[in-house]
Every structure is written in C-alpha cells, then in structure tokens.
Amino acid sequence: MRSYLLRRLGQAVLTLAGVSLLVFVILRVIPGDPAKMLLPEGAPQSAVDALNRELGLREPIWVQYGIFLRSVARGDFGQSFQYGAPALRVVVERAPATIQLALAAMVLTVLVGMSIGVLAAVRRGTGYDYAGTVLTVIGQSLPNFWLGIMLILLFGVTLRWLPTSGFQGWSYLILPSLTLAAFPTALVARLTRSSLLEILGQEYIRTGRAKGLGERAVIWRHALRNAMIPLLTVLGLQIGTLLGGAVITESIFAWPGMGKLVVDAIFFRDFPVVQTVLIISATIFVVINLLIDLLYTVLDPRIRYG
Amino acid sequence: MPSWTLTRRRFLLAGGAALSSSMARTGVARAQGRRGEIIAGLSERMLTLDPANHYSISATSVLRHVYDPLLDVTNDDRLVPALAESWRPLNNTTWRFTLRKGASFHDGSPFTADSVVFTLKRVRDNSKLIKSFVYQDIDEVQKDGDYAVTVTTKRPFGSLPAHLTMLGMLPPSAGAGEEAFFQKPVGTGPFRFVSWTHGDRVELAANARYWKPGVPRVEKLTVRFIPELSTRAAALRAGEIHVIDRVWPDMVQTLKATPGVKVLDTPALEAQRWHFQLARETVKDPRVRKAVSLAINRDVIIKDLLLGYARPVVSPIPPGLIGHTNLGQKPYDPEKARQLLKEAGQSNLTLDFVLMKDLYPKQLEIAQAVAAMLGEIGVKVNIRNLEIATAREQRTAGNYDLFYSGWAHMPHDPDWYFGQWFTKAGAEKLTRFSDPRVEQLIAEGRVPDPRVRQQKYAEIERILWDEEPEIWPYYSVAIYAISDKLSNFEARRDYYVLLHEVGIA
Numbered sequence: 001m002r003s004y005l006l007r008r009l010g011q012a013v014l015t016l017a018g019v020s021l022l023v024f025v026i027l028r029v030i031p032g033d034p035a036k037m038l039l040p041e042g043a044p045q046s047a048v049d050a051l052n053r054e055l056g057l058r059e060p061i062w063v064q065y066g067i068f069l070r071s072v073a074r075g076d077f078g079q080s081f082q083y084g085a086p087a088l089r090v091v092v093e094r095a096p097a098t099i100q101l102a103l104a105a106m107v108l109t110v111l112v113g114m115s116i117g118v119l120a121a122v123r124r125g126t127g128y129d130y131a132g133t134v135l136t137v138i139g140q141s142l143p144n145f146w147l148g149i150m151l152i153l154l155f156g157v158t159l160r161w162l163p164t165s166g167f168q169g170w171s172y173l174i175l176p177s178l179t180l181a182a183f184p185t186a187l188v189a190r191l192t193r194s195s196l197l198e199i200l201g202q203e204y205i206r207t208g209r210a211k212g213l214g215e216r217a218v219i220w221r222h223a224l225r226n227a228m229i230p231l232l233t234v235l236g237l238q239i240g241t242l243l244g245g246a247v248i249t250e251s252i253f254a255w256p257g258m259g260k261l262v263v264d265a266i267f268f269r270d271f272p273v274v275q276t277v278l279i280i281s282a283t284i285f286v287v288i289n290l291l292i293d294l295l296y297t298v299l300d301p302r303i304r305y306g
Numbered sequence: 307m308p309s310w311t312l313t314r315r316r317f318l319l320a321g322g323a324a325l326s327s328s329m330a331r332t333g334v335a336r337a338q339g340r341r342g343e344i345i346a347g348l349s350e351r352m353l354t355l356d357p358a359n360h361y362s363i364s365a366t367s368v369l370r371h372v373y374d375p376l377l378d379v380t381n382d383d384r385l386v387p388a389l390a391e392s393w394r395p396l397n398n399t400t401w402r403f404t405l406r407k408g409a410s411f412h413d414g415s416p417f418t419a420d421s422v423v424f425t426l427k428r429v430r431d432n433s434k435l436i437k438s439f440v441y442q443d444i445d446e447v448q449k450d451g452d453y454a455v456t457v458t459t460k461r462p463f464g465s466l467p468a469h470l471t472m473l474g475m476l477p478p479s480a481g482a483g484e485e486a487f488f489q490k491p492v493g494t495g496p497f498r499f500v501s502w503t504h505g506d507r508v509e510l511a512a513n514a515r516y517w518k519p520g521v522p523r524v525e526k527l528t529v530r531f532i533p534e535l536s537t538r539a540a541a542l543r544a545g546e547i548h549v550i551d552r553v554w555p556d557m558v559q560t561l562k563a564t565p566g567v568k569v570l571d572t573p574a575l576e577a578q579r580w581h582f583q584l585a586r587e588t589v590k591d592p593r594v595r596k597a598v599s600l601a602i603n604r605d606v607i608i609k610d611l612l613l614g615y616a617r618p619v620v621s622p623i624p625p626g627l628i629g630h631t632n633l634g635q636k637p638y639d640p641e642k643a644r645q646l647l648k649e650a651g652q653s654n655l656t657l658d659f660v661l662m663k664d665l666y667p668k669q670l671e672i673a674q675a676v677a678a679m680l681g682e683i684g685v686k687v688n689i690r691n692l693e694i695a696t697a698r699e700q701r702t703a704g705n706y707d708l709f710y711s712g713w714a715h716m717p718h719d720p721d722w723y724f725g726q727w728f729t730k731a732g733a734e735k736l737t738r739f740s741d742p743r744v745e746q747l748i749a750e751g752r753v754p755d756p757r758v759r760q761q762k763y764a765e766i767e768r769i770l771w772d773e774e775p776e777i778w779p780y781y782s783v784a785i786y787a788i789s790d791k792l793s794n795f796e797a798r799r800d801y802y803v804l805l806h807e808v809g810i811a
Contacts (some may be wrong), residue, residue, distance in 0.1 A: 032698070033699065038436060047438070052431060084354060094505065164541045165540070
C-alpha cells in the first residue's frame with residue numbers, strides 16, 4: 001500500500017510538471033500579445049514593447065520557464081498582468097466562491113441523482129422509472145446558459161423568491177447550483193440506475209433476499225454499495241471539473257469564481273493567472289482521483305493496491 | 307469654447323465652489339438630506355483601484371467616485387473645474403493649474419500641489435502603469451506655492467486638460483507603499499472606499515466632508531459587476547439594482563415594458579470605424595475604397611439591424627468633440643460603386659473582413675449584411691470572426707483588408723485618435739496609413755489654442771472624408787436602463803456611470 005502511494009505521488013508530481021510545461025509553452029506560442037491586450041487599442045508600439053519588457057516577456061522562453069519554476073518552488077506564481085497583484089492571491093480570492101458552488105452542486109448531484117437512480121432501478125418499468133428517464137434526458141440536454149437564464153427569469157424576476165445573481169449568502173447559491181448540478185445529476189441518475197440494475201440481477205442479491213434480509217438492507221447495504229464503484233469514478237471526475245470552475249454558470253450568475261477568472265485571463269493573455277489556475281486545478285484533480293482510488297478499497301475490500 | 311477664458315458661467319462656478327467649501331465645513335451638506343443606497347450593475351469587471359493603471363470605462367466610472375481629477379468633463383463636452391479651479395496655457399508647451407483650496411483626502415490630509423506633482427510624475431515615470439505612455443510628453447511638473455502647479459511639456463500638449471479628466475489625484479503618501487495604499491485607497495472624491503470583492507462588487511460610503519455642497523446624495527453606493535446583459539437586465543427588473551449600462555437594442559423593448567424601469571439613450575462619443583489595410587494592393591487604390599463605401603447601405607444597418615439605436619455619420623469624429631465638422635452623410639450608390647471598380651480594373655475582388663469576436667453589438671449580423679451588400683457589386687467578402695487577441699495579432703501582421711472596430715473617444719478629445727491612426731509612427735503596425743499632409747496637421751493641432759485646433763482638425767477630417775482610409779458606418783448610441791426611483795441620472799455619452807449627484811427615493 002505504501003509503495004503504491006509513493007508511486008502514485010511520484011506520478012502526480014510528474015503529471016503536474018508536465019501540465020506546467022505544457023501550459024507555459026502553449027500560452028506563449030498561441031497568437032496574442034499580453035501588453036497589447038493590457039494597453040488600450042490605440043497605444044503606440046513603443047509602449048507595447050516597453051510593457052512587454054516590464055512583464056519579462058522579452059526573454060527567451062526557456063529562460064522564462066526557468067524563472068517560473070524557481071519562483072513556483074518558493075510559492076510565488078508571479079504577478080497577474082491584469083490585476084498587478086500576486087497571481088496566487090488573485091486566484092485564491094476566488095476560491096471560496098468556487099468551492100461553495102462546487103460543493104453545493106455536488107451535494108445536489110449526489111442526493112438527487114442517486115435518489116432518482118435508485119428509485120428508477122428498484123421500480124423499474126413503472127411510472128417512477130419513466131419519470132426519471134424524462135428528467136435525466138431533460139437534465140442532460142438543457143444548455144446551461146438557457147436553464148440559468150430561465151431560472152433567473154422565473155424565480156428572480158417573476159416570482160421574486162430568490163436573488164437573480166451575485167454572491168452574498170446562501171440564498172444566492174440556490175439558482176447557480178441548480179443550474180450547475182443539472183447535467184451531473186442526470187448523469188449520476190442514469191449511471192446509478194444502470195449500475196444498480198446490473199447488481200440487482202446478481203446471485204448474491206438473490207441470496208440476500210432468500211436468507212430473509214429486508215428489501216431496504218438488500219438495496220442500500222449490498223446492492224448500492226457495489227454499484228458505487230463506477231459512480232465514484234464519475235463523481236471524482238465531476239468534482240474536479242466543478243472545482244476547476246464553471247465558466248458559463250459563473251458568467252450568467254455574475255459569480256466571482258475561478259472559471260470566469262481563468263477565461264478572462266486566457267482572453268487577456270494574463271499568463272501568470274492562467275498558469276496558477278491550471279496548476280491548482282490539475283493538483284485538485286490529481287489529489288481527488290487518488291482519494292477516489294483509495295476509497296475503492298473501502299467500498300470493496302477485494303480491491304487491494306500493492 | 308476656450309477652456310481658460312473666464313466666462314460668466316465659470317466665474318459663477320468658481321464662486322459656487324468657494325462657497326461650497328465653506329458650507330461643507332459648517333456641516334450644511336449633511337443637513338441636505340443624504341439618504342439611501344444606490345446599487346449599479348456594470349458590464350465590465352474592474353481590475354484595479356489605481357486610477358493611473360487602466361483605460362477601462364467601468365474602472366473610470368467607479369474610481370471617479372473615490373478620486374477627484376483636476377478637471378471634469380460634462381456630458382456636453384465642456385471641461386469644468388474639479389480639483390483645479392482654473393487652468394490656462396502660458397505658452398504652447400506650458401500649462402498652469404490653480405488648485406482648489408479646502409479639499410481633503412478621506413484620511414484627513416489636505417489636497418495641495420504636492421498631490422498633483424506626485425500623481426503626474428508617478429504616471430510619467432512608472433512605465434508599468436497603463437496610462438504612462440500618454441504622459442511621456444510631460445517634461446517638468448513644478449508647484450508654485452501650495453495651490454498652483456505648472457506643467458511644461460516636451461512638445462505642445464493641447465489635449466492635456468482632457469486627459470486629466472481621467473486621472474484621479476493621489477495623496478503623496480501613497481508613494482511610501484503603493485501596494486498597501488491600493489488595498490484601501492483614499493482620494494478626495496465624493497465617496498470613501500469601503501471594500502472590493504474581485505469580480506463581484508465594490509462598496510463605497512459617502513464622504514460627508516466632500517467639497518461640493520449636497521454631494522453625494524446617498525449614504526452608500528455599491529457597484530456590482532455583471533458581465534452578462536440578460537442577468538444585468540434581470541437584476542434591474544427584479545429591483546435588486548438601480549442602473550445598468552450597455553443595454554443592447556434588442557433588450558430595450560423588454561426593459562421598457564417592465565414597470566418601474568426607464569430606458570435612456572444618448573448618442574455616444576463613439577464612431578464605428580472599419581479600417582482598411584492600406585499596404586494591401588487591392589485596397590490601396592482609393593477607387594476601390596470608395597466603391598466599398600458606396601456599396602454599403604448605412605441606413606439598413608442603422609434601422610434594421612440596430613433598430614434605430616445608432617446615428618448616421620457625418621464626419622470621422624462624433625459631434626461635440628473639438629474640430630467636429632459636418633461633412634454630410636456618405637451616399638449609397640451601388641451603380642457608381644460598380645463603375646469605380648471597373649475603372650480600377652477590379653473584376654474579381656475578395657476582401658478579408660476581420661472581426662474581434664463578440665466585441666460590438668450585432669457585429670456579426672452587420673458584417674454579414676455588409677458581405678451581402680458588397681456581393682451586389684461583385685465583391686466577395688471573407689468574414690473572419692477571431693478571438694480579440696488573435697484578431698489584433700492579425701492586424702499587426704497586416705493580414706486583413708478591412709478590420710471591424712470602433713473608437714470611443716476617451717478622453718473627450720480627438721488628438722489620440724488622429725495621432726494613433728493617422729500618423730506614420732502610430733499606424734505603422736495597424737493600418738499602414740501615411741500622409742505627410744495629415745501628419746503635419748496633427749502636429750499643428752496639438753497646440754492649446756482651441757481655434758487653431760478646430761481649424762486643423764476640420765482640415766484633417768476633410769482629407770480623411772475624401773480619401774476614405776476607413777469606413778465610418780455609424781455613430782453608436784449609449785443605452786442605459788434605470789429604476790424610476792433614481793433622480794437626476796444622466797445618460798452619459800462617454801459610457802461613464804456617474805452617480806454622485808444622483809438621488810434615490
């Protein structure tokens with residue numbers, strides 16, 4: 001187990017180094033000039049050149065990468081071109097909004113998605129099952145921006161039950177997390193249903209029923225636990241995606257999260273911010289997937305890493 | 307109107323200002339019933355609290371409430387006193403500013419000539435600041451006592467007062483630690499800075515000791531940043547916010563139909579301008595450019611695509627700016643266009659029309675309409691809708707025939723536009739425009755004397771109007787929507803959202 005962990009951590013470091021190099025190079029080879037984006041459209045070329053020199057972008061790319069790696073080792077991700085502040089601080093300031101939204105959406109996804117999936121599997125072929133299918137098709141096919149705007153118009157403008165946008169408290173979280181959760185909820189519901197149906201056909205379920213276990217124990221303790229393995233994989237990937245920022249949802253709800261930040265940063269060629277966000281989200285992604293792999297062993301004692 | 311002559315209006319203004327500072331000291335302003343909170347929703351996110359480090363319209367709007375510049379500009383393009391009570395040129399390269407007495411920063415320190423010297427030298431010397439390049443012509447900034455400053459420039463700098471309307475004055479103490487200062491900045495403005503949540507909102511509180519009597523009219527001002535127009539409009543319709551900017555023509559009907567919401571519009575200080583790449587063989591020939599211009603039915607663009615929210619162009623620079631001269635509308639005459647193309651020997655012309663993605667309202671539809679119009683005269687248009695940074699790189703590289711762009715005049719002065727786009731050095735990596743006559747006129751138009759400027763600029767406009775290095779399809783219209791609870795709101799032509807004199811019921 002220990003050597004497995006060490007190996008995985010080693011791989012993680014390699015992955016992150018690869019990500020940093022890739023991001024660094026891609027940002028610098030795509031067309032677009034940071035100084036030109038920072039300065040107004042009519043700034044003279046001399047000002048563009050001077051600003052690029054100030055930003056350290058006149059050095060050869062490998063020199064820039066060396067400087068970057070050395071600074072990152074010290075915990076310094078450089079100065080954001082746009083904000084003129086440390087990139088790490090700019091990104092970390094957005095973390096609370098991103099984490100709140102991701103967690104709320106995840107809780108919704110797990111609770112609603114699994115409930116629909118379990119109900120549809122257990123009551124297969126009934127009205128519940130068909131209703132579940134309709135809901136999941138809707139959830140997966142509605143575009144985020146449309147759903148978000150419709151929710152705003154209904155609950156914000158017409159009914160006035162909830163705030164339309166912004167980031168002030170719990171009530172502000174409801175509409176964006178609903179919007180963001182729609183797709184993964186549908187995904188989880190479908191996966192739960194199919195995975196559970198497969199398990200429910202297994203011999204040991206019949207054995208459980210035969211030995212007189214209550215239906216609740218059969219479903220929740222035996223069937224669902226085994227159905228969790230593929231679900232966990234998908235959930236792990238989803239959490240990673242949600243924490244990386246939900247660009248469209250954040251834009252619609254004027255939510256000050258990392259997704260909108262990084263898109264704006266890409267747009268304006270704010271290299272340090274893009275690098276920081278991508279390295280942080282890659283780290284989160286790698287760590288969460290490692291945790292999920294470890295969780296498999298808890299759910300299924302037959303899984304052993306050595 | 308010359309900005310330094312002592313008109314009756316200015317005399318009254320100065321008198322009012324002097325009276326106002328004495329009133330503020332006795333606390334009369336507080337008794338004038340300042341109450342309530344205004345929440346504004348702006349389209350563009352603010353990136354900095356440093357007035358010298360941006361050319362963003364939203365930052366200009368927000369920071370005008372915290373910092374005062376030396377001069378303000380009214381919606382009818384008059385320069386009026388703010389922290390400077392008067393200003394005049396001593397000669398072509400020297401400006402003298404007489405400063406307001408009795409104004410103070412939010413930390414209690416007085417505003418004096420030291421602030422002006424510090425602010426101007428800082429923006430000139432720190433080339434990392436976005437506004438630095440504009441102030442490179444400043445040679446020396448000297449104070450003359452505590453309330454007068456003389457600025458000498460390396461060459462005539464007639465647009466300096468206009469530029470100064472966009473530069474908030476800082477206390478000299480800011481220099482001791484700029485990073486800490488801009489975490490919680492102080493200015494002399496009508497509101498104190500309270501907090502800024504990046505990407506979300508800025509909160510400001512009334513400055514009870516502001517030098518202008520009765521200003522501000524509310525206790526609290528919050529500016530939220532809501533980039534998505536549908537969301538901005540929804541927040542206004544839900545009564546969560548009181549004013550939004552950058553309304554698009556197709557949203558107007560919905561907003562007008564909402565009880566409690568008013569829509570205001572005004573011709574903007576912005577001309578759309580699609581520039582030709584003048585080094586390209588095809589469009590180098592003025593006959594080809596004229597043919598393109600004649601083939602575009604500007605009325606259709608204005609009426610059908612922009613629903614009337616645009617104005618016909620009668621000069622390269624919009625009305626209100628110094629030098630504006632009405633040269634009449636460009637005609638629509640496809641027959642003549644075909645003839646010109648024939649004369650130029652262009653029977654099989656294809657033009658690359660580059661757009662900066664999602665930057666201007668309805669731009670793709672407009673470009674498609676233009677492609678169809680040019681198709682009528684046998685010109686094929688290849689629309690390339692590129693991400694902004696990529697489009698700009700393509701322009702630098704010269705890979706376009708026609709480039710879709712607009713020019714919002716910041717500040718209220720055409721010198722920047724002319725100097726950037728119609729001098730050899732400025733246009734070198736943009737349009738490749740070069741005309742010694744125009745270059746000369748631009749240099750001559752930089753003097754402070756407004757009569758000279760008016761005359762030189764009128765001449766430049768005539769040359770450009772005739773040569774058509776650009777297509778000017780329309781002047782933009784700025785559309786705002788506000789809650790009917792607001793009083794005294796002014797729809798600004800420069801897209802600023804200024805709220806210090808606005809009240810709320």
